[in-house]
Amino acid sequence: MSAQKLDITRLGGQGDGIADTSNGPVFVPFTVPGDTINAAVEKGRASLMAVLEPSSDRVTPPCPHFGPDDDNAGCGGCALQHVADGAYRAWKHGLVVAALKSRGIDTDVAPLVACAPGARRRVVFAARRTDKGAILGFNRASSHQIVPIDACLVATAPINQGLPGLRRLATAVAVGKEAFRFSVLDAAPGFDIAVDAPFSLKEPDRLRIIAAVRAEPTVTRLSFNGEILIEKQPPELSFGAVIVNPPPGGFVQASNAAEQVMGDLVSAHLAKSKRVADLFSGSGTFALRLARHSHVHAVEADGPSLSALDRAARRTLGLKPVSVEKRDLFRRPLMLSELKPYQGLVFDPPRAGAEVQVGDIARSTVKRIAAVSCNPVTLARDLEILIKGGYKILSVTPIDQFLWSSHVEVVALLERPKR
Incomplete structure (x- = not known):
């Protein structure tokens, strides 16, 4: 060196x-x-x-936990607090432009939709038992060392205000010496906590954790390795005007404001589609919004998420019919014949994208497509397939859902021109 x-x-x-x-x-x-x-x-x-x-x-980073590794900083949660806002936004916008150009896609990219501090409703903490209780914080970059935090500028105000109580619960959970994930979702009427740990609980541990949750008025549910230990009241999220009870640890968009932007873009693009397919639907972020105007078929591999979507649709008045299908679209994508009934389609896959499924979509007669992704690189690959299949990009919108990080959400809207 x-x-x-x-x-x-x-x-x-x-x-x-x-x-x-x-x-x-x-x-x-x-x-x-x-x-x-x-x-x-x-x-x-x-x-x-x-x-x-x-x-x-x-610029001077606004958070005392940000910076190179030393005794007071380096929490690893953010990467770019030291970059002026204009340069930061230009760089993040450029990530999308560069990904598209790498696939030979020359199209306008809309200005970056900004993310305000304090917008992150879903935060994944790292925690570990110590002699003085539990450390609750974030791992330093490229390290397993947990940096304890007193506040997080990207998290919602309720999460920051609730940190003392969350730390008490982490202490109750920390029966093993190993570090564990402590995920917090800021929902209504209180926090939904999902613990993923490499250790197991004995009955006295379970009873102690349940008692600790009962003593915390801001917490509505706590699950441990997928099992609900206590649920005072089902947590609620609003997808458009539809109330959903998400499953423990289920995927939801990290920022409510970003979700609203994505939902508005997708809903407006597919509003005139009588029948819509929502692929990788999760708990219904898009499906339940689209059901206001369209018959929706939601396809998702995660059973609990799909059940949450189905329950929400069934108890909500004023929706068009919503059907659900549990299916791993990576192993068994919707085939050309199955796509034939749909005039509109939205897909929001994991970071790996939807290459195999998109191959069938590209040969389909679906008129309007909304492609949503948290990975511009795999999105560009999937868009290239659709373009080669005859689709035309109408717009590409980058959304800064993960402030001060290298991640950027993108919504691309496409249409098949009349033949």
Whole structure:
């Protein structure tokens, strides 16, 4: 490892600054294009030692937990708090543009829909038992070390206000020495907590945790490795005007504001479709909005999520018929003949995208498609398949659901031109 003076010229895909050297690019976390720095370099990566000349786009991070690893910072939750807002938004917008161009897709990309601090309603903490109780926080980048936090700028106000109680519950849960995941969903009427741990509970542990939850008025449910230990009242989320009781640990969009933007884009695009297929539907983020105007068939591999969608649809007045199908679309995608009844379709797959399923969609007669993704790279691949199948991109909208991170949500709207 050697100390070198470096000029940072651009940001990489994960938010690290990049310096071009005679030995190739060097990636340096916590730097900004325009910085001149001293860094300890080893095999293409470096640790920031000192900023010699700061970039005009360098700002003071608003969170005391952000920064290089030291005693007071480096929680690993955010990567880009030190970058000025304009440069940050341009970089995140550029991630989508670059992904599309890599697939030869030349289309306009709408301005980035911004995310405000305090919008994250779903937060996954790391926790571990100590002699003084449980540590509750986030893992440092590339580390299993948990940095305890007193507040998180991206989390909702109720989550921040509830941190003392959440820490008490984490202490009650921490019966093993191993670290565990402590997921918190800010729902109504209180927090829905899902614990994923590499240890098991004995009956006294279960009773103690249940008693601890009863003592916390802000917590409505706690599950341990998928099993509900206590549910004072089913947690509720609103998908449009439909109330849903999500399953323990089930996938929901991280930000309610971002979900509203995505829901509005998808709903407007598919509003004139009499029959719509919602693939990778989850608990109904899009299906239950679309059912206001369309017959919807929701397909999802996760049974509890699909059951939550079905229950919500059945008890809500004013919806068009909603049918559900439990199906792994990676192993068994909807075939061409099965897609024939639909005029509209939305798909929102995991980060791996929906390459096999999209192959069948590209050959279908579905008129309007909404493609939603948290990974611009796999989305661009899937869009290329659809374009080759005759679809035309109408719009691409990046949404900053994960503030100060390298992740960006994207909604692409497509249409098959009349033949």
